[in-house]
Amino acid sequence: MVDADQTFVIVGGGLAGAKAAETLRAEGFTGRVILICDERDHPYERPPLSKGFLTGSDERESVFIHKPAWYAQADIELHLGQPAVHLDRAAKSVRLGDGTRVHYDRLLLATGAEPRRLDIPGTSLAGVHHLRRLAHAERLRGVLASLGRDNGHLLIAGAGWIGLEVAAAARGYGAEVTVVEPQPTPLHTVTGPELGQLFTELHREHGVRFHFGARLTEITGQDGMVLAVRTDDGEEHPAHAVLAAIGAAPRTALAEAAGLALVDRADGGGIAVDASLRTSDPDIFAAGDVAAAEHPWLGTRLRVEHWANALHSGPAAARAMLGRTVSYDRVPYFFSDQYEVGLEYHGYAPPGSYDQVVCRGDVAKREFIAFWLREGRVLAGMNVNVWEVAERVQHLIRTGAVVDPAALADPTVPLESLAG
Missing domain, CATH: 3.50.50.60 (FAD/NAD(P)-binding domain)
Known part of the structure; x- marks a missing residue:
């Protein structure tokens, strides 16, 4: 039972953390919401950093998730430039870099990931x-x-x-x-x-x-x-x-020092959470890049380092913190823009998991959809310069229907007719 006297703390000022804070208010939570960000910038989205903002087509202001004034208007207590350095599960508190201790009733870890470093001579050079x-x-x-x-x-x-x-x-x-x-x-x-x-x-x-x-x-x-x-x-x-x-490594140091269950690096790393994004501590949840979640219908534990996962898992964790029934079962998704090519990738098909790749459309013109199959079932799909097909591709993946590869490759056969 959640009441107005409770304090929910979110560690991590990326998309997952900011959307979780937004969702808590949208779902009617009236207690304290504290959002702890180790960067001095307000929470922002990361895809533009390698796309529009990097190319110069997007302005700096376009990357921010909310306008700065929104946090005060939503009564979100925002701590910028303050890393969380210690988690005390027994006392249910988080210590910040300046020594401040913040009590929580429920805690969300959305600490994200950090770039892997080159372990070779010369990495200290300015360039x-x-x-x-x-x-x-x-x-x-x-x-x-x-x-x-x-x-x-x-x-x-x-x-x-x-x-x-x-x-x-x-x-x-x-x-x-x-x-x-x-x-x-x-x-x-x-x-x-x-x-x-x-x-x-x-x-x-x-x-x-x-x-x-x-x-x-x-x-x-x-x-x-x-x-x-x-x-x-x-x-x-x-x-x-x-x-x-x-690549990037999940930022699990805070969770590890607190004794939360983690996933081995060989299996993708991250904080182990169930389908409701709850950690091994019933009052602590994790979302975004750092969370390795039990996926309800994929039947595996999955950690996804992409925008869509942060966008959706933050709100899902917020609802779970409020006591709602949550089963986080999104189809993994990401997108990329390179020169004149735009693409969307759906699903999960790691090396060795598929036995066939089927393409529909014109690969030479880079206008096609690729499908990764195992025993006739679609594991993943990637649409390249072909749009308005995301829902149909994801439906094929979700249903697990056995499809005819020839029909799958035929652009005249509607994708929706293949799922049965």
């Missing part, structure tokens, strides 16, 4: 960058513009979504770009070799150089500035700036 926060994007935007003006060279470690989106942005500024990736194609563990080559060709057409099957071993420089990068196959690449885009 080595990561992209996770607004301050990172602001700095990188200036770097890309400068590289474009001076015919400079950006080297990107990692051909995942962030690496590819930054490569596209950098080429838009006119910078030279080389991407070093240990796998044989970009996005190898997401799209597999079948579709990975599509992204190789797309970026090469726009002047990006790829070096596959290699890892960075050293960043060399002079007077504190980057000059080149060496790889484990003996190659050396010129570079004036380096972006480490080798």
Whole structure:
């Protein structure tokens, strides 16, 4: 039973935390809501950091989730620039970096993830960058513009979504770009070799150089500035700036020190939560990038580091905190924009989980939908420059219906007719 005398604390000022706070008020909670953010900026969305804001097409103000005045209007107590440094479950309190202790009746951990670091010589040079926060994007935007003006060279470690989106942005500024990736194609563990080559060709057409099957071993420089990068196959690449885009790690230190159940890194890491996003402590919940949730119909524990998960899991956790019945069963979803290609990916098809890839449409023109199947059932779908199909693709995934691959590949057969 929730009452007006209770205090709900949210640690994490990203999309999941901000939307959870919004949902608590929308659902009628009248107690204290305290939102703790370790950044000095008001809560903002992260996709623009590698898309519109980085390219210069979006203004800084467009990334914020709410206007600054909204928090006071909604009676949300906002602590900016204050990291949570200790969680005392017995006392039900959180200690902030300035020593302040905040009591909670229910707590939501939405601490997100942080970029993985390159563990090689030279990472302390001034031209080595990561992209996770607004301050990172602001700095990188200036770097890309400068590289474009001076015919400079950006080297990107990692051909995942962030690496590819930054490569596209950098080429838009006119910078030279080389991407070093240990796998044989970009996005190898997401799209597999079948579709990975599509992204190789797309970026090469726009002047990006790829070096596959290699890892960075050293960043060399002079007077504190980057000059080149060496790889484990003996190659050396010129570079004036380096972006480490080798993935992100869930920020679980607070939860781990408090003794909450975690998921092993080999299994994706994160804070272990059930389908209602409740942790091993009944008064503590987790949402967003840091939460590894039991997925009701996928039958596996899943941690998703994408915008849509933060957007929906924050509100779901807020409702669970209020005592509502919650079963968080969203189809995993993300989107990407690279040059003239826009895409949406739905579902979950890790390497080894599928036995067939079926495409409908014109792959050569990059106007198609790809489906990953196992024993005739659709595990995931990716629509590339084909729109208004998200609900139908997700319905195919949810139903688990066995489909005829030939019909699935035929654009004249309505997708909705395949789910039975």
